[in-house]
Amino acid sequence: MANARISRTRLAFVHVALIVYMIIALFPVVLTIMNSFKTRNDIFRSPLTPPLPSTFSLTGYHTVLGQGDFIGYFENSLIVTVASIFCVLLFGAMAAFALSEYRFRGNLLMGLYLALGIMIPIRLGTIGILQEMVALNLVNTLVSLVLVYTAQGLPLAVFILSEFMRTVSDDLKSAGRIDGLSEYAIFFRLVLPLVRPAMATVAVFTMIPIWNDLWFPLILAPGEKTKTVTLGAQTFIGQFVTDWNAVLAALSLAIFPVLVLYVLFSRQLIRGITAGAVK
Amino acid sequence: MQGEQMESDVAIPRRQPIRWHIAVFLAPAVVIYTAIMILPLGGTLFLSFYKEVQGVEVFVGLDNFRTLFGNERWAADFWNALKNNVIFFIIHMLVQNPIGVALAALLSIPKLRFAGFYRTAIFLPTLLSFVIVGFIWKLILSPIWGVTPYLLSLVDLKFLFAPWLGKPGSALIAVSLISVWQYVGIPMMLIYAALLNIPDEVLEAAECDGITGWSQFWKIKLPLILPSIGIISILTFVGNFNAFDLIYTVQGALAGPDGSTDILGTLLYRTFFGFQLQLGDRTMGATIATVMFLIILAGVSLYLFGIQRRMRRYQF
Numbered sequence: 001m002a003n004a005r006i007s008r009t010r011l012a013f014v015h016v017a018l019i020v021y022m023i024i025a026l027f028p029v030v031l032t033i034m035n036s037f038k039t040r041n042d043i044f045r046s047p048l049t050p051p052l053p054s055t056f057s058l059t060g061y062h063t064v065l066g067q068g069d070f071i072g073y074f075e076n077s078l079i080v081t082v083a084s085i086f087c088v089l090l091f092g093a094m095a096a097f098a099l100s101e102y103r104f105r106g107n108l109l110m111g112l113y114l115a116l117g118i119m120i121p122i123r124l125g126t127i128g129i130l131q132e133m134v135a136l137n138l139v140n141t142l143v144s145l146v147l148v149y150t151a152q153g154l155p156l157a158v159f160i161l162s163e164f165m166r167t168v169s170d171d172l173k174s175a176g177r178i179d180g181l182s183e184y185a186i187f188f189r190l191v192l193p194l195v196r197p198a199m200a201t202v203a204v205f206t207m208i209p210i211w212n213d214l215w216f217p218l219i220l221a222p223g224e225k226t227k228t229v230t231l232g233a234q235t236f237i238g239q240f241v242t243d244w245n246a247v248l249a250a251l252s253l254a255i256f257p258v259l260v261l262y263v264l265f266s267r268q269l270i271r272g273i274t275a276g277a278v279k
Numbered sequence: 280m281q282g283e284q285m286e287s288d289v290a291i292p293r294r295q296p297i298r299w300h301i302a303v304f305l306a307p308a309v310v311i312y313t314a315i316m317i318l319p320l321g322g323t324l325f326l327s328f329y330k331e332v333q334g335v336e337v338f339v340g341l342d343n344f345r346t347l348f349g350n351e352r353w354a355a356d357f358w359n360a361l362k363n364n365v366i367f368f369i370i371h372m373l374v375q376n377p378i379g380v381a382l383a384a385l386l387s388i389p390k391l392r393f394a395g396f397y398r399t400a401i402f403l404p405t406l407l408s409f410v411i412v413g414f415i416w417k418l419i420l421s422p423i424w425g426v427t428p429y430l431l432s433l434v435d436l437k438f439l440f441a442p443w444l445g446k447p448g449s450a451l452i453a454v455s456l457i458s459v460w461q462y463v464g465i466p467m468m469l470i471y472a473a474l475l476n477i478p479d480e481v482l483e484a485a486e487c488d489g490i491t492g493w494s495q496f497w498k499i500k501l502p503l504i505l506p507s508i509g510i511i512s513i514l515t516f517v518g519n520f521n522a523f524d525l526i527y528t529v530q531g532a533l534a535g536p537d538g539s540t541d542i543l544g545t546l547l548y549r550t551f552f553g554f555q556l557q558l559g560d561r562t563m564g565a566t567i568a569t570v571m572f573l574i575i576l577a578g579v580s581l582y583l584f585g586i587q588r589r590m591r592r593y594q595f
Contacts (some may be wrong), residue, residue, distance in 0.1 A: 010492075014385050018397045021382060024460070025401045028415045031426065047426050052387030087311075094307035098301050110305065117316055117512075119579045121521040123544075124568045127326060127551060127561060128319025151315035154308050175308075183300040214524040234410045234528060244424075247414065254411050260404055266399045270468070 029255065036060055036248035041246055042277055060249030063238070067246070069224070070253060073232035080142050080228060081210050084149035087208050089199055091150070092157030097187050099158065100165040101173075111162070117155030118249060123215060128237065140223040148216050153206040160205075164198035201272030203266070211258070229254055309530055324564035324572065336562075343566040357567070360546040363451055367542055368519040370455035371462075376511055378459075379466025380504075384496060385472040386467070398471070405464035413528030416457045420444055444529065447539040454540050458525050462518075466511045473507035474500060506590055513582040520575050523548060543571050 034050050035043045041057040064070060099111050122129075129148060130139075138144040168191055176186045192199075199241075217231040227235070234255045240246045262269070327343055329336040347353050382401060386394050404412065419426050420443055428440045443453040477500060485491070485499045521542030526534050532554050534541035551559065551564030 009560050011388075011391075014388060014391065015393075018382070018385055018393075018401075019379075022397055022400045025404055026461075028412075028419055028460075029403065029407070031419065032415050044424065047424060074590070091307040091311065094304040097302035102298065102301050104301055106299070112311070114308070114312060117312065119517060120320070120572070120575065121517060122316050122320075123521050123523070124572045124575075125316060125320035125323050127565050127568060129315065131317055131322065132315070147311065147315050151311050155310050158308060184303075187304070194359075208308035208406055212406075212410075212524075214408070214410055214527065230408045237410075237414055244418075247418070251411055251414055255407065258406050259403075262399075262403065266402075270398060270402070 032248055033252045034257065036252040040245055043248070057245070059241075060245030060247075062255075063240070063243060064134040064249045064253060067240075068236040068250070069227075069233060070229070070236075070250075071231060072225070073227050073229045074257070076142060077211060077228040077230070080145045080149065081207055083142075083146045083204050084153060084204050084210050085184075087146065087150040087201060088153035088157050091193070092154050092202065093161050093192060093199065095154070095188070096158045096161035096165055097191060100162040101191075111158075113157055114158045117152070118159060121129070122152045126215070126219060130219060138220075139228050140221050142221065142226055144220045145216055145226075145228075147211075148220065149206075149210045153202075153210070156205060157202045160202050161195060161198055164195045164206055168194050200268055204269050204272055229257075323565045323568050326562055327569040329565075330562050334442060343562055344570075347563070347566050347570070352474070353563075356538070356541070356546060357570075360541045360543050363540060363541040364522075366451055367455050367458075367522070368516060370452065370510065371459060371515050371519055372564070374456065375459040375463055376466050376508070376515065379461055379463050379511070380470050382463070382467045383470035383474055384500070386471055398467075401467060402464035404461045407461065409461070409524035410528050412457060412461045413525050417444065420453065447536045450530065450536055453539045454526060454529055457529065458522070461525075464535055465514070469507050469511055470504055473504040477503050488559075490527075506587075509582065509586055509590060513579060516578045517575055520571060520578070543567065543574075547571065 012034060031047065035047055037057065038055045039053040039057040039059070042049075042051075046055075050127050051057075095114065099107060099114075117165045133139050133144045138147075172184055172190055176190050181189070198269070212230055213228075214230050217226075218234075222231065234248050237247050240250070326336075328338060328340060330339040330342060331337075337530040342452075347357055361526045385391075387400055388394075418424055422428070422440075428437055433435045438484030441449065480560050481497070481499065481503075485495050490498060503573050521544055522542060526540050526542060526545050526550070531543060532549055534545040547567045548565060549560055550567055578591060
């Protein structure tokens with residue numbers, strides 16, 4: 001039935017269109033990674049050929065790893081991202097549970113208050129945030145970034161998680177209450193394990209903007225010790241503009257972790273977006 | 280069981296003990312969100328009514344706004360940034376979203392082979408940071424490397440090549456298209472999900488009436504996915520009007536050449552932190568942030584109260 005809908009030539013056109021766009025999407029990334037492994041001469045002479053044994057070179061990577069503290073940047077990014085996701089998930093799930101489970105005065109209002117942040121970007125409050133962080137002596141610490149990203153991630157997390165928590169069966173929770181579980185035990189032992197798929201979706205949505213952000217690291221933590229990968233790559237490339245090997249290697253180093261994570265989790269990610277985002 | 284339920288419903292007037300656990304569950308999220316997001320935002324809006332005079336903040340009412348719109352230099356910068364931002368947004372709406380919808384329509388063809396593979400590949404750029412994307416395209420479009428002229432010469436179009444990022448006339452379009460390239464994945468995914476949600480019976484009924492292919496897309500599917508297109512438009516709007524990273528990476532804080540790619544985000548950054556000879560100005564920065572806030576608020580309200588309510592929703 002489905003096959004009868006579309007003729008063979010039509011189908012061929014569909015594939016051609018998709019392949020063309022796929023090339024447009026992947027070409028710049030492939031080009032960068034490919035050339036990062038070549039000698040300087042060959043980067044310019046034949047940018048479109050993959051690295052061959054005769055043109056293979058790791059000079060760029062030597063420069064990057066020797067000059068910039070990329071390992072340190074990775075550590076910072078990792079710490080900030082993991083800590084922020086942990087806070088967003090834990091605090092977001094707790095708030096979502098309170099909003100979806102209990103009826104209390106101000107419930108709706110509280111929900112709307114927390115949802116405000118989905119539409120209004122946190123960046124507009126940067127001037128106030130910086131003042132606050134200066135007052136708290138948190139400038140140039142990773143804590144400041146974790147706090148900001150937690151606040152940034154919470155609204156969407158509460159929104160998505162409370163939608164999911166409404167689907168957890170009431171019988172289960174009632175059974176838990178009859179067995180004498182406290183409200184905290186019901187949340188941590190019964191409800192949290194059941195909303196794990198939704199937590200994964202939220203984690204992915206939270207992770208991408210945090211890992212990629214340039215604005216807050218640039219403003220709140222530009223010091224050498226607290227630089228994240230994104231900011232590190234930005235300043236490094238700024239200094240080494242003319243060293244093409246180093247620039248391409250730095251870019252590739254920044255792409256790899258995202259690429260590896262994406263290959264591992266793309267299924268989960270895409271399922272999360274297509275199921276959780278619109279409905 | 281049911282009796283119990285009834286009883287507790289009836290017995291509302293009886294005073295309940297304070298349920299502390301609700302407060303405990305809500306507290307961390309509400310405290311962090313309020314302290315880091317709402318208060319600084321409020322503080323920023325507040326600061327726009329003040330001016331720093333010899334280290335002391337003095338209330339000046341709407342003076343900052345008068346400066347922003349009345350002073351020749353400020354007004355020129357502001358309107359230039361706003362105009363560029365509007366163009367930036369229009370290019371996204373005209374290029375990114377239609378391409379996203381088209382790709383989603385192709386991907387949602389039933390039993391299409393390799394659909395998962397295409398989807399995964401096309402979504403990849405969306406995950407990369409602006410910094411990576413910006414630099415990659417800067418290299419590719421650079422006349423020094425020659426990748427773009429070479430590719431154009433393959434299709435005999437080499438004469439079209441110019442250092443697009445360096446010319447005031449084309450820089451904004453080039454930067455917008457880079458951003459489009461990166462973000463096509465989001466409308467694609469959201470529309471794809473919406474298309475998958477259309478029940479088969481509806482499409483089969485359309486086929487029985489002889490509506491297939493193109494006309495099926497225009498007459499049946501498009502009206503059904505309009506709410507999703509609305510959501511995408513407002514997401515694009517909010518994202519575009521607080522964009523910063525890509526322009527900063529590709530064109531620097533001055534958003535050159537000659538301010539031709541300056542948008543509100545880069546203007547805010549320059550005003551607040553200063554750049555080269557220009558000193559940073561906190562209160563004018565706050566004023567620009569306030570104007571951005573009002574623009575975004577206006578857009579979101581227009582969507583929520585004007586468009587979303589009127590949109591027809593179909594239930595299956």
